[in-house]
Amino acid sequence: MSRFMRAIRPGLSWLSLACLYLAGLGVVLMTIIIGWQVFGRYVLNDTPSWSEPLSLQLMSWFILLGAAVGVRESVHLGLDIVRHNMPPAIQRLMDLVSLGLICLFGGAMSYYGTLLAMGTWTARIPVLGWPGGIDFIPLIVGGTMISIFALERFADTFIGTAIPAADDVAQTEVV
Structure with missing residues (x-):
């Protein structure tokens, strides 16, 4: 199992980095679109x-x-x-339960997102002209990545x- 994990880790690292860069690009694009919306509203009247539905789509991503x-x-x-006050074996068990629940939650997001996308695919997003199911693609992809x-x-x-x-408890320094 550990050999398998070592073999797939570079691919998962690349996938994580790709998700991070795509998320960052989405933030930048949404900021530009909202800036254009404000400029259009107050300067150009x-x-x-299209700016609001597109920025909401980017926000989902x-x-x-x-x-x-x-x-x-x-x-x-x-x-x-609670976890920090438990013995290491219990901490490990708590981590496994937590990660298992996170995995199930991501799977449920993907599954029900797929059902929603299929159920709304024939509808149209009025301003963009896209199929309504497009709204749920981020839920499917995000849930899959979370899982x-x-x-x-x-x-x-x-x-x-x-x-x-990393220990997230702030350490104070005494001078």
């Missing part, structure tokens, strides 16, 4: 009608791709006060090769 990267890098929100990255962390934790997450 002609608000572009960068939020869900960023969340997936957060799962892989273990920087998602967590309440660790993949949670499975990677689950396997690492299970076989004991997990890289420990």
